[in-house]
Amino acid sequence: MTMEFLVLGALEARHDGALVDVRGMRQQRLLALLLLNANRAVPMDFLVDELWEDPPPSARPQVHNAIRDLRRVLTTGEYRLVTVDVGYRLVLPEDAVDAHRFTRKVREARAAERDGRLAEAIRLLQSAVDLWRGEAFAGLHCPAVTSAAVKLNEQRLTALEDLMALRLKVGETSSPVGELTALLAEYPLRDSLRRSLMTALCRSGRQADALAVYEEGRRFLADELGLEPSPALRALQAEILADAPGVHAAVDRPAPVGPPAGAREPLPAGPRPPGGGPNCLPHDLPDFTGRAAETALLLDAVGRRTPGAPLMLAVDGMGGVGKTTLAVRLAHRLTPDFPDGQFFVALDGYDESRPPVPPLRALAVLLCADGVAPDLLPATLEERSALWRARLAGRRCLLVLDDALDSAQVRPLLPGAGEALVLVTARRKLGALDGAVALPLDVLPPGDAVDLLGRVAGEGRVAREPDRATEAAALCGFLPLALRIAATKLRDRPAWRVADLVARLADPERRARCLRTADRDLMALLRGSYQYLDRAQRRFSRLMSRQPAGPFDLDRAAAVTGLSPDEAEGCLDVLFENNLVRQEGSELFSFHSLVRDCARALPDPAEPERPAPPAVLAEVVDLRVPAAL
Template identity: 40%
Template sequence: MAVEFGLFGGVEARADGRPIELGHARQRSVLAALLIDANRVTSVEQLVDRVWGERSPQRAEGTLYSYVSRLRQALAPVAGEARLSRASGGYVLAVDASTVDLHRFRDLTARARTADDDGTAASLLEQALGLWRGDLFASLDTPWFNSVRESLGRERFAAELDLGDVLLRLGRHAEMPFELAARTREHPLDERLAGQLMLALYRCGRPADALNHYRDLRSRLADDLGIDPGPELRHLHQQILTADPAIAVPSPADSPTTGAHPAPTPVPRQLPAPPPMFTGRDLEVKVLCGMLDPGEPRHAHVVAVDGVAGVGKSALALHASHRMAHGFPDGQLYVNLQGASAAGAPLTPYDVLVQWLPQLGVAGTDVPGETGAASALWRSVLAGRRLLLVLDDAFSAEQVRPLLPAERGCVTVVTSRSVLSTLDGAEFVHLEPLAQEEAVTLLERLAGAGRVVADPTAAGDVVGFCERLPLLLRIVAARLAARPSWSIRVIADRLAEEHRRLNELQAGELSARASLAVSLRETSEEGARVFASLAMVGVTELDLPLAASLAGLPWAAAEAVLEQLVDARLIDSPVPGRYRMHDVVRLYAREQARVRADTAGWSATRRRVLDHYLALTQQAALLLDPEEASALTTGPPPAHPSGFAFDDRSEASAWIDFVAPHLPMIMDELAGSDDLTADIALLALEAYPALVVRDRWTELIRLSSIAVRTARDGDRRVLEARAHNLLGMAYGNTGRLDESLAEFDLALRQWEEIGDRHQMARALNNLGLVARLRGDLPEAVRCHERSILLFQEVGDSNGQARALSNLGLVHQRIGDHDQAIVAHEEAAGIFRTLGDRYRLGLILGNLARSVRLAGRIRESLDRYQDSLRVIRETGNRSGEAEQLWGLAQALHDLGESDLARARWRAALDILRECGDLTAKEVEAILAQPVPQAPAAISRGV
């Protein structure tokens, strides 16, 4: 079994390519210390000092022993290749040094310095530097590890300098300027590095840039150290000034690699190391590998992997590329295009071509100086070859297109936050966040199984706060690694506090905030402003009208900017006209809003949000229940801030269902603004008819409660009374009768104090309803009779008809069916005159039932048919089922059993179609000798 150990970028071990679970960070640090001294005894005192430094626990040796014991168990499957044992006061890890990346790096660099020719030296140094996946044993923080890290950083830099000298002697200067320039930003005062960059620039035909670099370095040396450049750099500067032939591009005859035969075309192997602890993505890996496999039907020429920041695009691309690399015998090329890098501008296609063409044998002097010509040469060089190209972190399709091969023998994998939809012939793999189980598994592998097993609930919470994004989970794991005493619950509780979550999601160079800042940088200034405005209400899913109102734009203009934010992967668009913002993104957007918006800006936005809801709730109410909306409205609908309007009832219904869950929360947020108090209370009144039609009683209770509070705070007695009335109706329709009675009683007393007899009538009618439901039938009659008189007095025929209908139901309950018939007939006449067919159908059904209960059964058959005819016109399916049930009951009373059973079945089939009953429940009811009415038959029979 082949074993490999990694220290660069994180402590890890693999057996036959599969990761070995090594435990938590402190335990891994023991392995790291032993690997650094591989095959040498490390004393217990040394290990304690290395692992804990000055913060060692009281029983450090006992803890160390347990760590070593667990490591020995973890390495048991590879004991033949890696044996951890006790020896003379310490421990020794016996391994083949070549299996440890650190020792392999040192061996390769040593061999390079004694190589017979520059070609061999270059190959060895490139292999050595290719082992670095990141900082040495990242996240291990003790004085000893920090010292070793700094020392090895110097070794790496020395190897980079050695490679630079070798490449210049080989004439490979064309591929060097970009990397050398990046390195000089890290080591701005190193003269050897500066000399390499100057010589590479000069040989690439850029002497002015070489001289400018010298001038900048001389200024920095003078300012920072008070010295001049050394004699070697000054001499090179003079040679560049005089175009000294001694620094010209070396000819093949001058090259130490020249022999009897030309050097073979190199086979590049540039893929970075496979991502450690890659987890999940089984389906995506299978799909992507199939696209990269020439033998598969889905074999592709270009594969573009897209997804939001931190979702793991690069990890997936590298994981699959390593698995399929064997299918590309001419090599693998890799470049980070820096499309989402905070460090600098994205690479240009030409930057990449001048790096890659020399990798395939093109002399640096033969690389054209213009992108189009260099791209054409690139396609010619690739003809007939089979290479895998990985273009990581692309900014746009334009950045990628000049780098694409022309033939299908080569395959290009592109990763990008944006969907590069204009890449002709590309196949696309879209990455969503990890599945919950995969995310927990990744957290377990990153932070240690013990922590997760100890508190799986907290682990689930952490995964939720990280929105199942691998980057955020790695940040949390890095924070836990540096804090071994913290449990998963500690970090979960800290992440739960919204105001600190972004601060918790950063560790070293990893930062959720920095990653999002790069995405925001891709948008226009208008896009950044709109992005910030979307967080001014606390919802993560918005529709286009609300987003336009927040942005202060007409809805068509807002849609164009929102689509720009979708392209930048700052928001998603699950369906047209709807936009979703991940919670972490919302928190970042709110930070941006605080930076951008002054007090006046916040106030204007809040006003637009409230106007948005006032306009659309009133529009929806007038479409869904025009009679009730007209009775409740206080004036014409206000203009919508972005000019949006509903086309029909179905659109209004869909909007109410979408906004109802978060509408109370938004109104509660806005309630803190004194200038909006009255309109917030008014919103509940305007929304009431639409919410009732859509059966949104829970939201109506919350909204009405807010309306009561805001109206009281604003000393608006009329609004408060109306809000109490709404709250009473909402409580009553959800079975909370005592609370309903209390609210209606408060409303009635306030209307009496105000002197509004119309609203007194409405409150009395509602009190009568609750009294009937509570079984207090005499009180119900008293309330309804008094409300009927008041409705007549103020000329509200609709209110009068409703109160009459309710009075008829009370008389039914009492058993005074003749009085019930009189009340229902009078109510039906009024609704017929008003043209309210919906309520007319229901009242005719009540009338038919009263007639049947009065013993006039044959007459009730005609009454039920009248009701069914009207109800069917209005499309009221539940009302149709109720009247069919009553008709069946009347037929049964007449002994028409077969006809009755057919009507019962018809009623139950409607309820099944509406989702109120299952097929099994329907058959169970029909199996009864006399079927009992289900709960969905609202008033019974």
């Protein structure tokens, strides 16, 4: 009597060919975890953490009960589920798992190709890919299983690419065209499949069709990722255009590098080994000013992090308050402590000109930055997230996620293991990111605000009019971005005195024009914070901003807006969560002066409103680094 376990598709256990009923999703996930570590001890703590996001007190007894039920499935002597000191070990022959048979056949095919036995290599690869019944571990979701599934699915695609290339190498032309066309439609980013299809079409006398396949791929890469085709693909296009002899004959394709013949290739479960990584951080500002207390708090949190576990720092604050600038400055300072890669991705949560970057595309940017070729990117969000976690596991990396819309946009980008540091900036408070160290960022103290004016505009000019400089800083609301724009205007106009700048900042309408340049508009940036509020919340902001400056309480807000106290409190809660009002005390609120200017100019709610941009539906990832806020 024999048993086999099938994971290249939905998980199945078969006994002498008959399907064995493994009941319950948790028991199936437990079996999958044991198969991933076949013939190795699997700690109980690992099983509990994988089977539950928030383990209940009864987690260990539940695992014991599931193990007891699995033992009833393993009915022969070669297949045993034994208890060891730390947990359990599933003992079984290697070929009992179809994934092991798949990797063995692929390994043997590569050895055959190296020896020049191409027909045998094709036969072995075909039998290897025929083992697949769908996506690996289809329907099973826990971190280790998902990560293993991503790697297995990638191995299948690589085997298919090798198979197609070998068939072309031995002289097949017409027959692979249909198969390659179907595969490329399913995996349009796979560079090797596109090259093979172009080669097959060219050898069939269809050069125009081959060039059309190249152009289709070029447009797809540009639209999806903002990238150009690979050098190999561009070289093949050039050869086809030149009608080079090489594209009409079998291509001497180098053999893939694989493990030595006879070596076992286990199911993929381990992390990528630590090593050097890319530095994708934007430049640090040489005139960075202030933030000593905030920097000390963040560095203290980093110093007290739990060894071996990721740490997340969430910096929130109103638009223009300097969240990005602080995060980038801190990231550069901490780069030596996180040598395995420093990553930055702009999530565009509040950019009026384009919708937020969806996590699927943000992961494409991060994975490509970490060396994954565009044609090797998994198709689904779950697979990309698992691949990203697998690549970060065991590494000391630093990740800056800038201008997040909400926690849902951030979660798929977070590492699962390893001593990674994640810096998230957002205008909205990210209370749903459990375990994050939160830092609400406020405007600069008056002294630091004047120093920033001087460092940008010229310390001598500012020092000659200290009272006017203090007044200018106050009219900018001590907001770093407003200060930078105003100081730039002063710097670029040598005939101005600081008093001239103050005159332009004193009137709200002139102030809005003064705080605008060709590429930066403070009011537009602040207006982006209102795009996700509903009509009632925008109306509330508009009405309250037209009241005299100063703190107000809930009763006054209700009287001014005509809302009930409960409704007014609901609006204030939303505005506070979005850093559009300040809480001066337990029952007092106020507007920042520039937020007041922005809210006062909001459209009348009685007018038809412009639809808000859909959340996280960006079509193109903009790889530019935005101006620091």
